[in-house]
Every structure is written in C-alpha cells, then in structure tokens.
Amino acid sequence: MTTLHEEQLITFVDKMPAFRSSVQRLLQLASDLNADNREIVHVIESDPLMTVKILKVINSPFYGLTQKISSVQRAVVHLGINSIKNMALSVAAIGVLPVKNQADFDSRAFLLHSLTCASLSKMLADRLHVPAEQSSDYFVAGLLHDFGKIVFAEFIPTSYGQVLKIAKEQQLALHDIESEMLGIDHSQAGKLLAQHWGLADALISAIDHHHSDHLHTHLSDCLFAANQISKQLAFGFAGNPVIEVLPARTVQTFGMPLEALILEMGDLSSLKTEALAFID
Amino acid sequence: MKFKFWGVRGSIPTPGAKTVKFGGNTTCIEVTTGSNDLLILDAGTGIFALAQTLMNKIPIVAHILITHTHWDHIQGLPFFLPFLSANNQVHIYGGMDPVTQMGIERALNVQLQYSYFPISEAQLKAKVHYHTLKPGETIDIGSAKITPTVLTHPVINFGYRIEDSDGRSLFFTGDYEEPTNLYSPDDPNHSATQQFIDTKKQEVCAAIHGVDALIVDSSYTDSEYAKRIGWGHGTFEAAMQLANDAQVKKLFLTHHEPTRSDDELEAIFQNLLNEQAEKTTFEVYLAKEGEEHLLS
Numbered sequence: 001m002t003t004l005h006e007e008q009l010i011t012f013v014d015k016m017p018a019f020r021s022s023v024q025r026l027l028q029l030a031s032d033l034n035a036d037n038r039e040i041v042h043v044i045e046s047d048p049l050m051t052v053k054i055l056k057v058i059n060s061p062f063y064g065l066t067q068k069i070s071s072v073q074r075a076v077v078h079l080g081i082n083s084i085k086n087m088a089l090s091v092a093a094i095g096v097l098p099v100k101n102q103a104d105f106d107s108r109a110f111l112l113h114s115l116t117c118a119s120l121s122k123m124l125a126d127r128l129h130v131p132a133e134q135s136s137d138y139f140v141a142g143l144l145h146d147f148g149k150i151v152f153a154e155f156i157p158t159s160y161g162q163v164l165k166i167a168k169e170q171q172l173a174l175h176d177i178e179s180e181m182l183g184i185d186h187s188q189a190g191k192l193l194a195q196h197w198g199l200a201d202a203l204i205s206a207i208d209h210h211h212s213d214h215l216h217t218h219l220s221d222c223l224f225a226a227n228q229i230s231k232q233l234a235f236g237f238a239g240n241p242v243i244e245v246l247p248a249r250t251v252q253t254f255g256m257p258l259e260a261l262i263l264e265m266g267d268l269s270s271l272k273t274e275a276l277a278f279i280d
Numbered sequence: 281m282k283f284k285f286w287g288v289r290g291s292i293p294t295p296g297a298k299t300v301k302f303g304g305n306t307t308c309i310e311v312t313t314g315s316n317d318l319l320i321l322d323a324g325t326g327i328f329a330l331a332q333t334l335m336n337k338i339p340i341v342a343h344i345l346i347t348h349t350h351w352d353h354i355q356g357l358p359f360f361l362p363f364l365s366a367n368n369q370v371h372i373y374g375g376m377d378p379v380t381q382m383g384i385e386r387a388l389n390v391q392l393q394y395s396y397f398p399i400s401e402a403q404l405k406a407k408v409h410y411h412t413l414k415p416g417e418t419i420d421i422g423s424a425k426i427t428p429t430v431l432t433h434p435v436i437n438f439g440y441r442i443e444d445s446d447g448r449s450l451f452f453t454g455d456y457e458e459p460t461n462l463y464s465p466d467d468p469n470h471s472a473t474q475q476f477i478d479t480k481k482q483e484v485c486a487a488i489h490g491v492d493a494l495i496v497d498s499s500y501t502d503s504e505y506a507k508r509i510g511w512g513h514g515t516f517e518a519a520m521q522l523a524n525d526a527q528v529k530k531l532f533l534t535h536h537e538p539t540r541s542d543d544e545l546e547a548i549f550q551n552l553l554n555e556q557a558e559k560t561t562f563e564v565y566l567a568k569e570g571e572e573h574l575l576s
Contacts, residue, residue: 064415
C-alpha cells in the first residue's frame with residue numbers, strides 16, 4: 001500500500017498546473033485588452049485547477065464573505081474580473097498538465113468527463129427547480145468531484161497506474177481499488193483537499209460522498225446522477241468502468257430511474273460537442 | 281471628528297492653472313478623531329503636504345489606511361516624512377492581495393526597492409507596523425472603530441467606515457465601480473449574476489448606512505462611463521444614488537478625472553444639482569484640496 005502524507009499532498013497540489021486548453025485560452029485572452037470578460041469567466045469555470053484556486057482564495061477570511069461560495073461568477077461580482085483573471089493567470093504560469101503521464105491517465109478524457117458532469121449536474125438542478133443563483137454550485141460540484149483522481153495521477157503516478165490498470169482489466173469500481181491499494185479513495189482525497197482549502201461545506205460533502213453514504217441532498221442526487229449519465233453516454237473517461245444504479249431515494253427525487261432520466265433529458269450529445277470544442 | 285482633503289485627483293497628479301481650485305494631488309484624506317488620533321486615508325501625492333504639517337508635532341503616531349495599492353493611492357507613501365524620525369510610529373493598514381497573497385507590507389516593500397527609491401525600508405527610523413485587515417472585522421484606532429468592506433475595483437479595494445466615539449461617522453470608498461452584469465438578459469447566466477450583484481449592493485449599502493459623510497469615487501458622468509465600463513470607477517449619478525440608498529447626511533464627490541478642469545468640474549456639478557435637487561435629501565459637495573470639514 002502507498003502511504004499518502006497529507007502535508008506533502010497539499011503542497012504538491014498547490015503547485016499543480018492546469019489543463020492545456022484552459023491555459024492556452026486564458027493566455028490568449030489575457031493578452032487582448034478588449035477580450036470578452038464572459039469568455040475569461042468561461043475558461044476559468046472550465047478548469048478544475050483554476051476554479052479551485054479562486055474558490056480557496058475568495059473563501060478565506062481576508063475577503064469578507066459572510067457565507068462560503070462555490071461560484072466563479074459570484075467571485076467575479078465580489079472582487080472584480082481583473083483580480084479573478086490574475087489569480088487564474090498565476091495558475092496558468094505554473095505550466096500545463098501532460099496529456100498522458102506515467103500513470104497512463106488521459107487528462108483530456110478526464111476533463112471531458114468532469115466538464116460534462118458539471119453541465120449535467122446543472123441541468124439536473126434546473127429539473128429540480130433549484131434557484132438560479134445556486135445552480136453554479138451544482139456545476140462546480142460536477143467539475144470538481146473527481147479532482148482527487150488527477151491529483152493521484154500526478155502525485156503517485158506509478159501506484160495509480162496500477163490502480164487504473166486493475167480497475168480496467170477486472171471491470172471493478174475504481175474507488176474500491178483505490179481504497180484497497182492506496183488506503184484512501186479519490187473522494188476522500190478530494191474531501192481532504194477541499195477541507196484544507198476551506199471550500200463550502202455543501203461542496204465538500206458532495207465530493208466526499210459521491211461514491212459512498214449517499215446524502216440525498218439535491219446536490220448529491222444531481223451529482224450522482226450526472227456522474228452515471230456521463231459514464232453511460234461515454235462522455236470522456238475518468239478511470240471508472242462501472243456505472244452505478246441510482247439509489248432508491250434518488251430515483252424518487254427525479255421520479256424515474258437512470259435510463260428513463262437519460263431519455264427524458266433528450267439529445268445530450270451537444271454537451272459533449274461543446275466540451276470538446278473547449279478542450280481541443 | 282473632522283477631516284481634510286489633501287488630494288482629490290484620480291489616476292495621476294495634475295498640477296496647473298486649470299486645476300488650481302480643486303487641486304491636482306492624488307488621493308489623501310486626513311481624519312482627526314474626537315480624541316485627536318491621526319488617521320490618513322490613502323497615501324497619494326497629497327500626503328506630502330500633510331506630512332509637512334506634522335514635522336513640528338514629532339513624535340507622532342499616524343495610522344495610514346490604504347484602500348488599494350494602485351499608484352495614485354500610494355505614490356506619496358515614500359515621501360511621508362515622519363518615517364525618517366525615530367520615536368514616530370506609523371501604522372499601515374490594508375487588504376491581502378488575492379493574487380500574490382501578500383499583506384499590506386507589499387506596498388512599501390515594492391516602493392522602497394533600490395531601483396525606485398534611494399532610501400531602503402531598513403533605513404526608515406520610525407517604527408512601522410503593518411496590519412492586514414479582514415473585511416467586516418472592526419478594529420479600534422484610538423477613539424475610532426474602523427470597518428473595511430470589499431468594493432469592486434480591478435485590484436482588491438477596501439471602503440472604510442470610521443465611527444468615532446463622539447457618534448460621528450464617515451465612509452470612504454477608495455476607488456469603486458458598482459459591479460455590472462456581464463451577461464445580456466437572454467443569457468442563462470444573467471439572472472444568477474444579477475442576484476449576486478443585488479446581494480453585493482445591499483451589503484455595500486448596509487456598510488455605508490447612515491454615515492455623516494460619504495466620500496465617493498465619482499470620476500465620470502454617466503455618458504463618459506458608457507465607454508469606460510470595467511475601468512473600476514464610479515459616476516456622479518451612481519454616487520448620488522448610493523448616498524440616497526444609504527441615507528447618508530453629506531456626500532463628497534472625489535477622484536476627479538485627471539483631464540477635468542475646474543470649470544468643467546463646476547459645470548458638471550451644477551448640472552447634477554439642477555437635475556437631482558428635488559430628490560436629494562443630503563448635502564452634496566465636490567471634494568476640494570485643502571478644505572476641512574467638521575462633523576458635529
């Protein structure tokens with residue numbers, strides 16, 4: 001078993017670069033004095049590392065928010081686009097994540113999974129009539145729920161390569177293999193990091209429980225279903241070959257099981273196309 | 281409590297015949313509390329003339345509250361002469377930079393580097409204390425209570441509310457542009473963003489509510505602003521609205537646009553008064569360098 005040292009992990013993640021597509025786009029937009037600020041926000045919202053950087057800073061006591069927030073758009077309203085852009089640029093300055101690393105983890109497929117989960121989670125929130133000002137929290141939960149995986153792939157590539165290989169060959173749930181071989185799964189690692197960064201409690205819980213002890217909040221229900229839909233429709237791949245059935249109460253919340261929900265949501269292929277247009 | 285404007289100009293000093301009436305120095309406001317504590321809001325070039333008046337009062341204790349670290353609000357800091365005499369104490373307050381995560385010590389650190397200034401930080405004789413503040417958390421300075429609030433600008437910017445024990449209060453915005461909605465009404469992001477903006481405006485209004493004097497960045501007219509959205513500054517009209525919403529007693533318009541002559545400024549002001557006289561429940565003034573106001 002690989003032992004993860006929490007302090008080392010946190011220091012490591014603080015220096016982790018962002019995804020190639022967002023870094024390139026942000027640098028391009030930042031060099032244009034007349035850039036569309038909406039595009040800048042969109043780039044940041046589409047990158048888990050840039051989003052995390054902004055949320056951890058904005059939620060610290062030095063910026064005076066009475067409640068923790070999980071929305072980049074809200075961060076822009078609070079601090080102004082220039083500060084948010086420059087915070088993202090400081091992440092972009094670190095470099096770019098390799099497309100494939102030693103763990104044989106495909107960061108492009110991972111980002112596609114994360115982005116489609118984010119959009120699906122937000123769409124499902126709309127179905128449950130979640131107020132508009134909360135829907136970006138659902139998007140962020142989808143974007144960040146598997147954050148722990150990309151950290152494992154970068155931090156302990158050799159061990160994680162084995163984990164991914166076993167899950168794939170034996171068609172087993174990735175988080176179970178992670179627990180067995182690493183002593184911690186990606187949702188627990190994600191929770192640990194999110195807690196350390198002082199992110200909102202609802203977001204921490206959603207990340208923490210997206211595979212176990214399902215919470216039956218709207219946020220958890222939407223995230224869980226979004227994750228399964230993204231896998232079912234093969235929108236990208238984040239290492240887990242197993243599609244889980246919706247828990248009974250989640251079925252109740254949406255009024256139907258997974259297959260019916262996918263049909264009910266209509267043609268979702270545009271989500272993949274939009275995400276790919278961003279990634280490629 | 282009383283306060284005096286030592287600098288009212290935005291962006292860059294503008295000496296010359298056309299600005300001699302309202303003044304060409306950049307932002308600096310001296311506030312004297314009921315128990316005679318010396319507070320200085322921003323260290324633009326106006327602080328140099330203020331510093332001269334302090335030289336015969338040495339030793340002094342000065343509290344400099346920095347709204348934000350753009351040049352026009354810190355440019356005079358290295359020329360604050362009390363730094364050069366032992367026994368003086370200078371406290372500098374401000375916010376944490378979200379990008380570099382450096383506290384307010386960053387301003388002087390950068391300004392006193394060898395390439396930019398002949399005196400290094402280590403050579404300052406006065407005792408300098410830095411205080412990186414948290415918005416919403418009140419601190420005590422002498423008889424006054426100070427509460428910072430984050431106000432939108434292209435860099436972290438605090439508005440400061442000063443409450444004196446004599447019951448008088450003042451709020452200075454620093455540089456402030458009310459947040460605007462990036463998204464058009466048909467965009468799915470519009471309504472959520474608008475709610476965030478409304479919440480933020482309520483928060484700002486509550487932070488200012490009922491002060492005796494509100495000093496606001498009002499760089500532009502509404503028509504000028506249309507081409508300057510996102511530059512981080514407010515308008516005369518927005519300042520009037522803010523003063524009205526926050527039910528303040530006196531409004532002072534400052535951060536005069538650097539190309540604005542005295543005559544133009546007065547014409548705009550007269551126009552504003554004519555248009556808004558009926559709905560104005562507070563007194564309105566143009567901030568003028570050298571002018572002192574007693575709040576009682």
